[in-house]
Amino acid sequence: MAVITVNSDNFEQEVLKADKPVLVDFWADWCGPCKMLSPIVDEVAESSDNVKVCKVNVDNNQDLAFKYGVMSIPTLIVFKNGNVEKKSVGLISKDEIMELL
Amino acid sequence: MTDIIIIGAGTAGLTSAIYALRAGKNVLVLEEKMYGGQIINTPDIENYPGFKNISGYEFATNLYNQAKELGMIYKNEKVLEIQEDSNGTKTVVTDKETYTAKAVIIASGAKNRPLGIDREQEFTGKGVSYCATCDGAFFRGRDVAVVGGGNTALEDSLFLSSYCNTVYVIHRRDEFRGDVREVEKLKAKDNVKLIMDSQVTDIIGEDMVSGIKVKNLKGGEEREIKVNGLFIAIGQMPDNERFKNLVDLDEKGYIIAGEDCRTSTAGIFAAGDCRTKNVRQLVTAAGDGAVAALAACSIS
Numbered sequence A: 001m002a003v004i005t006v007n008s009d010n011f012e013q014e015v016l017k018a019d020k021p022v023l024v025d026f027w028a029d030w031c032g033p034c035k036m037l038s039p040i041v042d043e044v045a046e047s048s049d050n051v052k053v054c055k056v057n058v059d060n061n062q063d064l065a066f067k068y069g070v071m072s073i074p075t076l077i078v079f080k081n082g083n084v085e086k087k088s089v090g091l092i093s094k095d096e097i098m099e100l101l
Numbered sequence B: 001m002t003d004i005i006i007i008g009a010g011t012a013g014l015t016s017a018i019y020a021l022r023a024g025k026n027v028l029v030l031e032e033k034m035y036g037g038q039i040i041n042t043p044d045i046e047n048y049p050g051f052k053n054i055s056g057y058e059f060a061t062n063l064y065n066q067a068k069e070l071g072m073i074y075k076n077e078k079v080l081e082i083q084e085d086s087n088g089t090k091t092v093v094t095d096k097e098t099y100t101a102k103a104v105i106i107a108s109g110a111k112n113r114p115l116g117i118d119r120e121q122e123f124t125g126k127g128v129s130y131c132a133t134c135d136g137a138f139f140r141g142r143d144v145a146v147v148g149g150g151n152t153a154l155e156d157s158l159f160l161s162s163y164c165n166t167v168y169v170i171h172r173r174d175e176f177r178g179d180v181r182e183v184e185k186l187k188a189k190d191n192v193k194l195i196m197d198s199q200v201t202d203i204i205g206e207d208m209v210s211g212i213k214v215k216n217l218k219g220g221e222e223r224e225i226k227v228n229g230l231f232i233a234i235g236q237m238p239d240n241e242r243f244k245n246l247v248d249l250d251e252k253g254y255i256i257a258g259e260d261c262r263t264s265t266a267g268i269f270a271a272g273d274c275r276t277k278n279v280r281q282l283v284t285a286a287g288d289g290a291v292a293a294l295a296a297c298s299i300s
């Protein structure tokens, strides 16, 4: 599935109300490790149909970063039924992402 | 069997790979995290010859692509140990596989030194940070503490003082090791509080950091300070214990090797920040990479 760019306006609809688990990647332009994680997250999106993959730019959506306690990026959060299920901070491998899911 | 195994894909490791590949060797690079090493978070490198300004990410990615295009085999595995056979062949054991090679270059670099207190690891990314320039922006308007007394701690504190409400700078001595001018700049800031002769003994919080316990080393009294962020800037340290069966380490854990990058075992070389040296920079790591690779090529 394609990666969906989410922001404060569509977060509820796309993430909290989703009918399957959602992997959200919190990132920013100036963050090197984020740029390294991004293609790995894209691969996860392509290889699995039973998860939805979203990306949040923390610079443009500081409220979301604050709300979900993002204090370092990249941060990956797995949401299930609108709740935070798992959280991982820092660069991780595809295997480790699959384990989160 | 591989000609040369390189441990670590930082500047030293990737430079070694480029030299060895260009010399026609086959090269396996083993990296536990992602390529790039320590420099990856740095927004501006301004002292690498030939580049007036380049980001750490761009620098590392260029190096990685250069090695990749030359035919580097790159694996995301953590090296656990090296063994040597009676005929000199080196066996490298990782968390996934075992490989053999004629020569090994250790380019394991250095990592952020932890404070070594309870729950520090648990709170990393949840208020505890080792990189103010990476994570500072998430602490806008909040109170934070910086631990350390060198230039990094001073620069981090100055940087954070422009975002944060209050910055407590905690140092275990009565004087900073860092630049006097930086100290003066900090003293002039209204929202910076210097706490000398003191040590952080505990981190408080449920899911995220909400405070720290700070002990005065002279009087012995302990107090609690409410902060959301704890930035640790007490330098780097090597991580070479796993290699000490074959290479001698100095008292700080650096691999004993001179400019020729040769260690106490023939066929094992040490390049970059992981070896004993005075200047730990990208350009010296790259220099070591070339020296170690050419020495390894001559025996493989």
Ligand SMILES: Cc1cc2nc3c(=O)[nH]c(=O)nc-3n(C[C@H](O)[C@H](O)[C@H](O)COP(=O)(O)OP(=O)(O)OC[C@H]3O[C@@H](n4cnc5c(N)ncnc54)[C@H](O)[C@@H]3O)c2cc1C
Residues within 6 Å of the ligand: B007, B008, B009, B010, B011, B012, B013, B030, B031, B032, B033, B034, B035, B036, B037, B038, B039, B042, B044, B045, B046, B047, B048, B077, B078, B079, B080, B107, B108, B109, B110, B111, B239, B271, B272, B273, B274, B280, B281, B282, B283, B285
């Ligand atoms: C915040 C910061 C800013 C800096 N700014 C500059 C600057 O502007 N200019 C400059 O010249 N220098 C700068 N430096 C110093 C520079 O980053 C280092 O000198 C350089 O990175 C050393 O390169 P290296 O390849 O020896 O080690 P590293 O960059 O530390 O790379 C070592 C690699 O080995 C891997 N590794 C370690 N152990 C294992 C194992 N057992 N198995 C597999 N992989 C392993 C690590 O994951 C890492 O990727 C800075 C350092 C820091 C921390």
